[in-house]
Amino acid sequence: MNIPDDLPELDGIDQALIRATQTGLPISSTPYSDIGLGLGLSPDVVEQRIQRMLDVGIIRRIGIIPNHYKLGYQANGMSVWDIEDQLVDQVGEQIGALDFVSHCYRRPRHLPEWPFNLFAMVHGTSRDVVEAHVAEIRDLLGDAARDHRILYSRRILKKTGLRWHKGGERKCCD
Amino acid sequence: MDKTLSPIQRRLIDVCQHNFPIEPDPYSTLATKLGCDEATVIDAFKDLKAKGYLARIGATYATGRIGASTLAAMEVPEADIEKVAQKLGRFTEINHNYEREDKLNLWFVVTAADQPTLTRTIRDIEIVTSLKVHRMPMVEHYRLDLGFALQWN
Known part of the structure; x- marks a missing residue:
């Protein structure tokens, strides 16, 4: 599996979506619509953008991130x-x-x-x-x-998800 | 394995590690799949979150696609682990830091906007800690972080 070199650029809308969702999707009836409300985007645009980032591999997956340790995977x-x-x-x-x-x-x-x-x-x-x-x-x-x-692993000394701050400074996790 | 989770919660954890629906009412879609109603699914997730079983529902972004990053390892004298970890804690570029049982005992991920910044950050870490940082970037991936099958029993 190779990573393609010709990745499409992320524009301001993509970046805003990443910032808005980096701590997770809302647990509400219409999460994408709720995210769009905060950003002035229609639910369709939110869904299309997220789907596109998934299709091109910027997003690996969308799903739950369980706390494995708490689930017994010590x-x-x-x-x-x-x-x-x-x-x-x-x-x-x-x-x-x-x-x-x-x-x-x-x-x-x-x-x-x-x-x-x-x-x-x-x-x-x-x-x-x-x-x-x-x-x-x-x-x-x-x-x-x-x-x-x-x-x-003996101890987790620091663990955070993706942190993408305003001002173009981009950080993500592995 | 924790016995306090309901059967619905276990199934949600099993089926939702990837392919969370991208549609107007995803929780309703999941409810249909599991044969219950939307409110049951939403309540189940809220409960998982409140009890700490669920870190979040959301996207996992591909490292290397946005910015530059590398896994890194250091050999830290046992007595200095806390002190070094504290120093590393001040670097916002470090986002995972594990103490592991090996001669190379501190493992963390460094991320930056681009490769030159990454290299500079690693040099800064070496200066601040007076320790060598071994860079272990991903050369090839055979399985990305796609979750894994949980054994409930």
Whole structure:
């Protein structure tokens, strides 16, 4: 999956919509209409703009963002893998297709201390569950995985969603 | 898994991690799908939100599409974690910061308007903390943050 380089520009209306929705859609009967009211836009325009940003990939998804920790997913393991460069795309697609993986990215190695080039975020209700999932990945990969590690999160020190301030300063989250 | 969630709330969490309807009355559409009425869906969401199970309903924006960003990692001496985290907390460019169990024990995301600003920000972080920042930008993605299947039992 490649990111196209020719992304359409976001105009002032798109930016206003991003600012208006960055803390979430209203939980009301007509959320898009309510957002439009605040911005002087018709509900149709709000829906079309959001749909367009979704279609071109500026918005990845629209949905609920659950608090996984509160839902019982207290173990959050970032599994990191050392995969031969020629195999990493194939392996990445394989891992990315697993339903317990929320993110799967290729990232640069930092040799010699950091040989890992593939990251897969694995969530579970306990470390045992995360470890079983990681063992599943290891079995799937066989010899393609030269080394791997699980980095559990100990504490969240700061977590915020997208913050896009006025004045063109743009920030977003991953 | 929490037992205080109603069956409707569990189903909403399962079916709404993506493809939230973009139409005039989305909650009504969801109600039809679940075989209940709109007020039940709205009340269920409000309750989830009030109890902290729901961070928000909304869009997840693609990093790299707006501005520049990178995952970054630092090796911080155990005793200095709090102090360093506090220093990082003052950077509005840092929006996720996790302490992880590894030699590289501080992991965060840095975002900026463009690449030069990002590079400058990372240099500033290194100056303020006197620690090396390892940049780990996304080179390729195989699965984006699309949510994941929850196991209720």
